[in-house]
Amino acid sequence: MKIFYKTSATATGGRSGVTTLGDGSLTFEMAPPGGKKTGQNPEQLFALGYAACFDSAMDLTAKSLEMELHDARTTVEVGIGQRADGGYGLDLDITAHLPGLSPEDAQRLIEASHQVCPYSHATRGNIDVRLHAITEGN
Known part of the structure; x- marks a missing residue:
């Protein structure tokens, strides 16, 4: 790399x-x-970084998919808890606020962005990450 x-x-x-x-x-x-x-706390700092990174990935991905974003924003919610084996783990929800996109385009965009984002690469297979898209009522 x-x-x-x-x-x-x-x-x-x-x-x-x-x-x-x-x-x-x-x-x-x-x-x-x-x-x-x-x-x-570390979870807050992780949420800040992941939200900024994912938002940038969405901008880049939207261009490649020929989508226009207007007032888009990304919220990342980070949880910490105890795993069944006794260790600790993280839990993530990523919500992309994408006014003006259809629900189908918004879903396609966040799934493609999740493949591009470096934070998503780092967490894939290690942390439960759920993707959500909101297209109205931003």
Whole structure:
């Protein structure tokens, strides 16, 4: 694979610590979900990245499918829970808001985008991902 871009982040203190991008441009105070400490958790950060990546994949895919997107947006909901084997796992719902597309075109677009998105490649076979399209009432 030809690498186009690399970045890094360093965490100290895990879910109750701090995580910072390698170039120093962004730092987050971390906090466990549902705790009293103010901060972000890894699931929130994953949702942010996946939503942006999938939204970009939809833009790219829409062009190749000769579809025009107007006011499209992507919402990614990330859940964490305990697997049957005792470990922990993630659960994802991706909702594409695609006003102006027919339900059939919207479904075709999100399925094709799921094949293009790098986050989708990383999660495929590892995380239960459900795709949803909303074409009205955006």
